[in-house]
Amino acid sequence: MMAQLKQVRPTVFEPPRADFEILSRAIYGKPLVYLDSAASAQKPRQVVDAMNAFAANDYANVHRGVHYLSAAATQAYEAARGTMQRFLNAAQADEIVFTKGGTEAINLVAYSWLAPRIRAGDEIVLTVMEHHSNIVPWHFLRERQGAVLCWVDVRDDGSLDADALDAAIGAKTKLVAVAHMSNVLGTVTPLKDIVARAHAKGVPVLADGCQGAVHATVDVRGLDVDFYALTGHKLYGPTGIGALYAKRAHLEAMRPFNGGGEMIREVTRDFVTYADPPARFEAGTPPIIESVGLAAALDYVSSFDRNAVKAHEAALYSHAREAVREFDWLRVIGDAAGKGAILSFESAGMHAHDVATVLDREGVAVRAGHHCAQPLMERYGVASTIRASFALYNTREEVDALIEGLHKARKILTR
Amino acid sequence: MMAQLKQVRPTVFEPPRADFEILSRAIYGKPLVYLDSAASAQKPRQVVDAMNAFAANDYANVHRGVHYLSAAATQAYEAARGTMQRFLNAAQADEIVFTKGGTEAINLVAYSWLAPRIRAGDEIVLTVMEHHSNIVPWHFLRERQGAVLCWVDVRDDGSLDADALDAAIGAKTKLVAVAHMSNVLGTVTPLKDIVARAHAKGVPVLADGCQGAVHATVDVRGLDVDFYALTGHKLYGPTGIGALYAKRAHLEAMRPFNGGGEMIREVTRDFVTYADPPARFEAGTPPIIESVGLAAALDYVSSFDRNAVKAHEAALYSHAREAVREFDWLRVIGDAAGKGAILSFESAGMHAHDVATVLDREGVAVRAGHHCAQPLMERYGVASTIRASFALYNTREEVDALIEGLHKARKILTR
């Protein structure tokens, strides 16, 4: 009965503004309106506090120490791995490798899993909406080993045609690399379907979850995805840390990437043997303090009703989407059903950087540029777009400030 | 006159204990005696405060944004690069590449500079005192490309014989990889001499400065070293960040390592071109908040008379070294002249882990193990050692606590 009621009237989500000190600052005398969370999210005090407390009480290097602080730090670091495991619903904590970010997570798959397996002429299937981080590592394999990149287009509305992707998978395909959510279009891809169809042809799938993990719960087991890359700083966590989820069997079959401390079993002058995963892929002192911050960020995100957050963000997006319909000089790029809270557009006669500059003086922070997605810009025939992205701390009033700012930009730049 | 007086009576250095909150905590009811700074140093409040202030006021993603916060963050990040440049006396800020740590800095040289240049049978000269981080990347080149590792021994006292190193450099040598300071022996290597002699044979030198940069001023131009790797967390800075200094000409000749955002010039479906260094090697969102912390750490270290700090650490070391002379059951490993403040030893009839466990219950944190230097353990015929390392915040009383703890360990473990 209660559950039903909750479904009928979803919790009204109150953006936790007070957790984010930076949101109350002024920019050129105007209140900051931060609509650039898809580039990087702000950090709640819960994250900063957790890191500070750890540094002040329990800090030491991990793994190799017998002493109390080293044990405490190791425990905190491994607990963070467990938190990430639960966040992604992975089967085991040791399917989580901590990396320096989402980009490194994808490179880890390229260097340690795919590079030793791919031959000239073998194919990698990817989509035109990928972020450069999910493109350039594959270009390396093209440049260095003769791999072939097979590009899957998006529909005009930015949605991904799973049939087209399926059709691109052939006998020579070694990997499908696809975003869970586009950082430009906001498109959420039908990942479960993609994985099922790729697996039917025996091809593993890497999902770039740098955006996807922020806006919805991720269930890597339910998705049955082989690799899932994500990054801490977009998840309200610290910079300097990200993670790769990979199925245990893949991790075990992967060769090392960086060499150094922690990742070995034994080193002699003549040979070296390697530790089991995940240690094998975590050479050197890891981002220890950041792991504590990342765990705090995951706890923070999980402390909300995530469906309510999603509904809140969707409402902000809809409000913005509706408001810009009246601007006949503005073309929205990415209008797929069920998309995340990212609004990208170009405007006739106004360059994205000029618009962003005007908005900035109004306190409104948006991104202008190619968003590390040049093939997608090419696809839509634009050099750059404006992107406003909405996070759990944004408000309807902030969307209004964006719209107001766009009016101003129009007035200034087309007078 | 003043200057002379100062030389005769060096400043008495007062350890800035109050800057390190963790140092006043208790472990099992005893005051913490943290003698594990060679594994990782504690963080002064100046570092933590700088990171907090940045996160609360100026945080955003760098480089790609037009808006105010992005400009502020970019400025902070690039200012950190400048701080590191000055810290190392590099010629240009763009000779500094930020990495996730010292280990990654060395791997960057292995993957981007050496891997495309080395052929089967080519040689890499390194010493038996290297940390695994300066061994395993070269083992990769042995395993994957047939490189040959040429090991240079140390003298019994742990000092490095520059002649022996010179003799190991032959016509097939492609790189000399050597620690600036050993993390086990404390040995400081004659880097300037090593570089001069290697260069005379046309061979570049990579110095692992993860320890060296902590305990003395580094002048990469004066040393004329080709590559210098260092790590933030041992320099009283945050985890998750390190740096590689490389001569501009080397950086320009290096191929990319990780692929992703920030490091490209242009990406299309069919090809990719790369940004100039250092951006070429900083794929993805960098450790932005950590860069601010690292700069604060460098400023912190530089705020002291570094010679006075060095003298302080040397005095702690001497005090400990003298005190253990009375222990005939204890063998010090590493007694080179001019060595840094690291005391490593093994004890007859007591295993390092047992000793460390007893010390820990006395509040004394030391490392026990192979210290990621297994070839060195092999060289001295030990499986592990105890290592006490002294930092600017340590005191003479803490050394006494160590000595006291060793007496106790002896009593408990050999009764």
Next chain:
Amino acid sequence: MNDDLRELYQEVILDHSRHPRHFGALAGATHSGQGYNPLCGDRVAVYLAVDGGRIADIKFEGKGCAISQASASLMTDMLVGRTIAEAEKLMGGFLHLVKGEDAADLQGDDRERLNVMAGVSAFPMRVKCATLAWHTMKSALEGGAAAKTE
């Protein structure tokens, strides 16, 4: 309206960006250069006909923000007819001006005409937009390696 913005997006700038002077290709160019700003995707190509140490003709093509297009247009307008030495001096002065540095080397009429770009100095993230065409011109004169402004 914000003063800095008014200063940045003056009528003259917007006019230049909308109606760029010397736009197009140049048959018989003796020098040319390509510029690209990977941060925003702005592109510019400049074509020069140099005759006896003097810039006899200039054209440019490009796509980009108002600042970069206006700056390119203004540049062509101002450099045509100059000696290479004069052009180089002007370029140096322009770079100082838009970075908010001392631009004492810019004087008289030149100073006055280029002053419309001075507002850029209040927008550090936009300086590269303003300098792209000028860097490209410089590289064209020096032999034509692709200019860029990362």
Next chain:
Amino acid sequence: MNDDLRELYQEVILDHSRHPRHFGALAGATHSGQGYNPLCGDRVAVYLAVDGGRIADIKFEGKGCAISQASASLMTDMLVGRTIAEAEKLMGGFLHLVKGEDAADLQGDDRERLNVMAGVSAFPMRVKCATLAWHTMKSALEGGAAAKTE
């Protein structure tokens, strides 16, 4: 002296570590296993002669801390003469004991003798030292892949 330490480094433990029982190689071993703890460099090798489902003889060789050596010595002492099924049950109980978990499966005399190792549970960083030999024994019985405790 600290209670936990006294508990950990009991006379029995120190005695076992100094005078390990069943130390050495075993001619005619039917099973053997190698164990290595890369964190501290401890090594252990166990050799077994199994006859009709019963452990007729055991030997071990090794180098390491007091805990790991005493644990290995105690293990050989206790397992010799047992059936494999009994040995496996004892191993399970031991692992519970040193991790401070419920070790209800350990009873009577076994419990009493192994109790000298119970102090390890207060030292989480040392549990791996205590379990190395036991993991190695398990892997020897299962066919001999190298055991390790990272």
